[in-house]
Amino acid sequence: MIVRPEHPADIPAITLLTEQAFGRPDEARLILRLRADGDAVLSLVAEDEGGALLGHVLFSAMAAPFRALGLAPVSVVPARQRQGLGRMLIEQGIAEARAAGYEATFVLGDPAYYGRFGFRADLAAGFGSPYAGPYLMVLPLKGELPARTGKVEYAPAFAGL
């Protein structure tokens, strides 16, 4: 299994696996819109030895008081969930975001799952967002966050979800 950046030829397979993971087309459409808008910053796939794509993660542009990315969506094909693929994709994405100089990654999701990667709702609590609440979490990538307050906004495509 390898995790690598998406290639243009992967797009149909990413669309399909995202639909399969979520059981609906909305998140796959979101990814297409984010790409079309130029907001898909970091897009990674998990590929098995036979070349099949089994998982995908996207990190998109965000408006924030410092350089930040939004983690979403992340998908693993149903038959291969709970085998660590989601973790591999998320950890690799976080490492690449850090290497690219981002200060933080935000996520909107299950605190029990994302807490394992160090995402914290308490650190995100000071930021203004339509998604503010226990599910909005942030992971600082370089130690301390440069700011603990201000407005954070996901890319416009998220408004359609």
Ligand SMILES: CC(C)(COP(=O)(O)OP(=O)(O)OC[C@H]1O[C@@H](n2cnc3c(N)ncnc32)[C@H](O)[C@@H]1OP(=O)(O)O)[C@@H](O)C(=O)NCCC(=O)NCCS
């Ligand atoms: C969420 C998801 C990406 C995780 O990927 P994964 O490869 O299954 O996860 P990992 O193997 O790295 O981690 C497994 C842990 O994740 C958690 N987890 C995985 N799927 C879960 C689910 N559907 N509900 C709740 N927790 C889940 C469990 O705690 C699990 O640990 P356990 O098996 O010890 O209980 C994957 O299950 C998926 O595609 N789900 C459907 C789409 C989705 O909900 N995406 C997240 C929102 S953007």
